[in-house]
Amino acid sequence: MSAAVPSRAGPDEGRASLAPYLLSLPAFLLFVGIVFIPIVMTVLLSFHDWGQYKGIEPVFILKNWREVWSDGYFHEMFARTFRIAVAVTLLSAALGAPEAYILNRMRSPWRGIFLLVILGPLLISVVARTLGWALLFGGNSGVVNKALMSLGVISGPIPFMFTETGVIVALTHVLMPYMVLSVWAALQRLDPQVENAAASLGASQLTILRRIVLPQVTPGVLSGAIIVFALAASAFATPAIIGGRRLKVASTLAYDEFLNTLNWPLGAAVATLLLIALIVIIVGSNRLVERRYGEKLR
C-alpha cells in the first residue's frame, strides 16, 4: 500500500532543500524509535535461549529456528495458516468482485446506501463481527446449518465451530470489504462509454463482461487479493474465537508462546517467520502484478 503520490512540487522546491527533511523529521524519528528498533529487537529475540526456570538468556543460538524448521507441529500450523489465507483470498475475490460490479451499476441513492452497508463492517469491531459468526455457527444445530439444510444445500449439519471451514467463512466476511473496495476503486477508473460502445456494436452482455470489464478490473482484484491474503495470514481474533484453543494459526500460536507458555524467543521466531513470509509474498506478487499490468498498485 505504498502510496505513489503525485508530486506537486511548488516553486519553493529549489529554495529550501532542508525544509522537507525538517518537516518529516518528527514522524521519521518516531517510527525509527518505536517501529524499526522494536522489530529488530524481536528478530534478535528469536535467537535467544529460553528455559522454564532460567527465563530468557541473551545468547545467540539457532535453537528456536531449528525447532520451527524441524518440528512437524509448526509445519502443520504454517500449512494451515497458508491454506486458510489462500481459501479466504479466492472466496473473497470470487464473491466480492461480482458484487462490486453490481454495486457500481446501481442508481444513485441505492449505490451509496449499499456501499455503506458493505464497507461499513470494515470499521465495526472485528471481535463483535466474529462473535456474530460464533452465534450463527453455534454447534451442530446452529442457524447457518438450519438455513443451509432448509435450502437443501446440505443434507446434514456441517461442523463450523472449531474447524477450518468456520474460520474461512468468518474471515472471508471480515476481510470482504477490502476486496469490494479495491475492485470498486478499479471500476471507478473504467469509462462506461466503452461498455456502451461495445453494446452498440452488438456485443452481448457476456462478451462485454469478459472482453471489456474483466481485463480492466483485474488489477483491482489482484491488489485486493494481496491485501486480503496478507490480512488473512496474520489474522488473530477470528481464528482465536472460531478456531478455539486447538486449531492454531501462526498468530494465535505466537500469542500462546508469549502470554501463556512465556517462551518469548520461540514466539518471536514464529512471528519473524510470518513477517518474512508475508513480505516475500507481498513484494513478489506486487512485482508480478506491476510487470504484467504496468501500473503500481495502491
Place this chain on the structure above:
Amino acid sequence: MSRNGWLALTYHALFVTFMVAPIAVVIVVAFTPEGYLSFPTERLSLRWFYAIAEYPEFITAFWRSVWLGAVSSAIAVGFSVPAALAIARYQFAGREALTALLMSPLMIPHVVLGIAFLRFFTQIGIGGTFVGLVLAHIVIVLPFALRLTLASAIGFDRSIEQAAVSLGATETTLVRRITLPLILPGLASGWALAFINSFDEVTMTVFVAAPGTETLPVRMFLYIQDNIDPLVTSVSACVVAFTVVALVALDWIYGLERLLVGRGKEER
C-alpha cells in the same frame, strides 16, 4: 448505464445478507430475556443491557478505549501534518521511502507489531502502561491520519498562499490563517478515521495491554475466550451502535467513499 438484471439483484440480496447477518444476530441476541444464548428470541428485553452496569470492567474499558483513541489519534495527526506537507510539496531524496515507512504499519502484521511493542516496552520499563498503549496506537493509526492529511495537502490550491505572500503575509500568518484552515477538514476526518481504527484495534493491543489497562475490544476478546453469554452480545451491540453512529456521521460530513477510496462526493 444499464440496469442490473434479476439474477444480479438476487446475488446482491444474498451478498448483503451475508455481510449483515452476523452483525444483525449479535444485536438480536442482545435483546434476549433469557439467561442463555437464544436465537431467535420470542420476547425482547433490555435485561442484558442493564446487566452491563453491574460489570464495571466493561465500562472502564470503554472509557479507556475512548481516551486512548482520542489522544493517540490527535498525536498521530500532529505528527502527520508536517510529514504530509513535506511529502505533498517537496520533491526530495527519500520521499517515496519516507511514505513507505510511515505507511508500513498497514503492511506489518499487527501480531508482529504487538510482539515487538511488548518486548520493547517491557525492556524500557513501560510495559502494560497507558503510555505504552498510546505510543503503540499512535503508530498503528498514523497511516490513516497521514492518508487523509496528505489528500487535503495535495488537493490544495497553492495560488491562495502565493496571493497571501504577495500581500505581505508572514510565514506564521500564512500557516495559521491560510494553510491550516484549508487542510482542517482533512485533519478532522483523518482524526476520526484514526479514532475508529484505534477504538477497534484488538490484535496488537492484546499484547500491549495488561490487566489494568485493557481496552474494550481486548476485554471483550478475553471474555469471549472464556465463555460466550448474552452479556458480551449486549456489550457488542453497544459497540456496533457506537460505530454505526460514528460511521453515518462521517459519511454525512466527509463521504465514506472519499474516506476509504480516496475520491469524493463532489467529484462523482
